[in-house]
Amino acid sequence: xxxxxxxxxxxxxxxxxxxxxxxxxxxxxxxxxxxxxxxxxxxxxxxxxxxxxxxxxxxxxxxxxxxxxxxxxxxxxxxxxxxxxxxxxxxxxxxxxxxxxxxxxxxxxxxxxxxxxxxxxxxxxxxxxxxxxxxxxxxxxxxxxxxxxxxxxxxxxxxxxxxxxxxxxxxxxxxxxxxxxxxxxxxxxxxxxxxxxxxxxxxxxxxxxxxxxxxxxxxxxxxxxxxxxxxxxxxxxxxxxxxxxxxxxxxxxxxxxxxxxxxxxxxxxxxxxxxxxxxxxxxxxxxxxxxxxxxxxxxxxxxxxxxxxxxxxxxxxxxxxxxxxxxxxxxxxxxxxxxxxxxxxxxxxxxxxxxxxxxxxxxxxxxxxxxxxxxxxxxxxxxxxxxxxxxxxxxx
Amino acid sequence: xxxxxxxxxxxxxxxxxxxxxxxxxxxxxxxxxxxxxxxxxxxxxxxxxxxxxxxxxxxxxxxxxxxxxxxxxxxxxxxxxxxxxxxxxxxxxxxxxxxxxxxxxxxxxxxxxxxxxxxxxxxxxxxxxxxxxxxxxxxxxxxxxxxxxxxxxxxxxxxxxxxxxxxxxxxxxxxxxxxxxxxxxxxxxxxxxxxxxxxxx
Numbered sequence: 023x024x025x026x027x028x029x030x031x032x033x034x035x036x037x038x039x040x041x042x043x044x045x046x047x048x049x050x051x052x053x054x055x056x057x058x059x060x061x062x063x064x065x066x067x068x069x070x071x072x073x074x075x076x077x078x079x080x081x082x083x084x085x086x087x088x089x090x091x092x093x094x095x096x097x098x099x100x101x102x103x104x105x106x107x108x109x110x111x112x113x114x115x116x117x118x119x120x121x122x123x124x125x126x127x128x129x130x131x132x133x134x135x136x137x138x139x140x141x142x143x144x145x146x147x148x149x150x151x152x153x154x155x156x157x158x159x160x161x162x163x164x165x166x167x168x169x170x171x172x173x174x175x176x177x178x179x180x181x182x183x184x185x186x187x188x189x190x191x192x193x194x195x196x197x198x199x200x201x202x203x204x205x206x207x208x209x210x211x212x213x214x215x216x217x218x219x220x221x222x223x224x225x226x227x228x229x230x231x232x233x234x235x236x237x238x239x240x241x242x243x244x245x246x247x248x249x250x251x252x253x254x255x256x257x258x259x260x261x262x263x264x265x266x267x268x269x270x271x272x273x274x275x276x277x278x279x280x281x282x283x284x285x286x287x288x289x290x291x292x293x294x295x296x297x298x299x300x301x302x303x304x305x306x307x308x309x310x311x312x313x314x315x316x317x318x319x320x321x322x323x324x325x326x327x328x329x330x331x332x333x334x335x336x337x338x339x340x341x342x343x344x345x346x347x348x349x350x351x352x353x354x355x356x357x358x359x360x361x362x363x364x365x366x367x368x369x370x371x372x373x374x375x376x377x378x379x380x381x382x383x384x385x386x387x388x389x390x391x392x393x394x395x396x397x398x399x400x401x402x403x404x405x406x407x408x409x410x411x412x413x414x415x416x417x418x
Numbered sequence: 419x420x421x422x423x424x425x426x427x428x429x430x431x432x433x434x435x436x437x438x439x440x441x442x443x444x445x446x447x448x449x450x451x452x453x454x455x456x457x458x459x460x461x462x463x464x465x466x467x468x469x470x471x472x473x474x475x476x477x478x479x480x481x482x483x484x485x486x487x488x489x490x491x492x493x494x495x496x497x498x499x500x501x502x503x504x505x506x507x508x509x510x511x512x513x514x515x516x517x518x519x520x521x522x523x524x525x526x527x528x529x530x531x532x533x534x535x536x537x538x539x540x541x542x543x544x545x546x547x548x549x550x551x552x553x554x555x556x557x558x559x560x561x562x563x564x565x566x567x568x569x570x571x572x573x574x575x576x577x578x579x580x581x582x583x584x585x586x587x588x589x590x591x592x593x594x595x596x597x598x599x600x601x602x603x604x605x606x607x608x609x610x611x612x613x614x615x616x617x618x619x
Contacts, residue, residue: 050559051602057477059485061518367519
């Protein structure tokens with residue numbers, strides 16, 4: 023009996039020991055990480071929040087959460103962000119924010135109580151005066167607005183209605199400056215059941231807009247957008263959903279998916295190609311790709327990189343060379359983060375919602391879902407020409 | 419004077435005081451008290467703080483002089499007296515500390531313990547050392563590394579079985595990396611200062 027008991031104890035000890043050993047990472051220096059940490063003392067405004075969009079005008083950066091906050095572009099990370107009054111009130115819920123190249127800021131303001139749309143307001147003077155784009159006859163006037171997108175200086179809005187079973191019926195609209203009203207972006211982009219639009223981008227090489235829902239991709243001119251039928255176009259299935267859309271500087275259309283693939287449609291290409299995004303180049307069930315943006319690195323880096331979010335623990339992002347050469351690089355080893363320690367104490371373990379690269383391409387913001395993480399939801403990193411390097415993530 | 423310096427001085431005084439008591443002990447009684455006789459056993463629980471002392475060698479990329487805060491520690495220890503005054507046993511400890519960037523360092527050593535005990539009623543004292551392994555995890559990633567600690571405690575007799583007091587141990591953690599990651603090798607040290615309850619049976 024004693025022998026059996028000892029055997030069980032030995033087996034249990036062995037299992038615990040092996041479990042501990044399996045959790046070890048020889049490439050991760052615990053004390054090294056601690057030694058090289060930097061304090062992250064952001065403003066309380068962004069403590070444990072979700073930042074869903076960042077835009078910029080001639081004077082300020084604007085970050086959208088439930089409300090919009092702003093700080094001067096001439097300031098620094100850690101400066102105070104002030105609450106933006108929209109159409110004269112602080113009592114609103116920001117359903118979406120966008121900015122055009124002329125410096126106009128657009129905010130979809132909804133009732134904080136029930137999400138009913140107050141209006142889509144535009145300001146050309148940093149919030150001093152506002153005008154409402156919505157008229158009573160506007161098709162989105164009675165809908166719930168989910169997001170605003172700006173592409174090629176055209177304002178798009180994703181909006182939905184609910185039925186009695188709480189099914190959501192989404193539509194994508196664009197603002198027609200001629201009729202001064204929101205118009206359906208395509209006749210089929212209406213009443214899409216539980217199919218919200220994730221992003222809208224402008225494809226300069228084809229002179230077309232692209233949009234994705236989690237189910238499929240759409241393309242076309244404003245008012246004539248329709249589901250993409252290009253050979254190999256990604257569509258959702260039991261494993262796959264579409265998560266990110268980006269048109270890179272080569273005018274290649276990029277779509278990231280939940281099942282760890284980056285789909286690419288080259289300019290003039292007749293079919294989509296795909297590549298798994300991971301450090302070893304293999305598809306991984308524990309990597310779920312998300313939002314993307316393109317950044318340029320130090321002069322030693324000949325290729326710009328796509329920054330591709332991983333929406334599965336440990337979250338964060340990968341950096342991936344634009345020409346697809348080599349495997350993806352974990353964010354902690356990339357050129358944006360400023361070192362593994364900074365990456366692990368800022369971006370890691372928080373899902374990436376959005377990025378914003380400043381107009382001068384010198385400051386990159388990353389908006390995170392930081393709820394309950396005892397950390398911040400907005401960080402930035404700046405490129406120094408003197409140092410020929412990105413500074414590393416710093417809490418805003 | 420910095421709080422850390424005050425803590426260190428208090429701990430040194432705690433460690434040295436048993437040596438004075440040891441002299442008195444020789445004069446007081448030559449008999450071995452029951453709780454420290456061969457065959458006796460103890461279980462001790464402790465709760466306290468863990469002061470980071472150093473991490474060496476220094477990292478050239480480090481920009482902040484202090485990056486790890488004082489943490490909390492807790493532990494459980496079993497000992498068996500293999501001879502009068504001399505015990506062998508095991509310790510299971512845990513420690514949480516926060517970094518300046520808000521990460522959490524969790525250290526969980528499991529170790530073999532050897533100690534020498536003596537008394538000067540109503541106090542009893544111990545000095546001992548541990549050797550073992552520890553899990554270290556920093557917000558999800560971690561290492562399994564060797565572990566050693568050295569120190570002692572002083573306890574006041576509550577009744578025949580229970581003593582309560584304080585203890586202080588110097589923790590030494592060599593974080594060893596191999597191969598191409600050998601450059602990540604560091605040596606860390608902490609000072610544990612705890613209140614402790616000891617049950618003899």
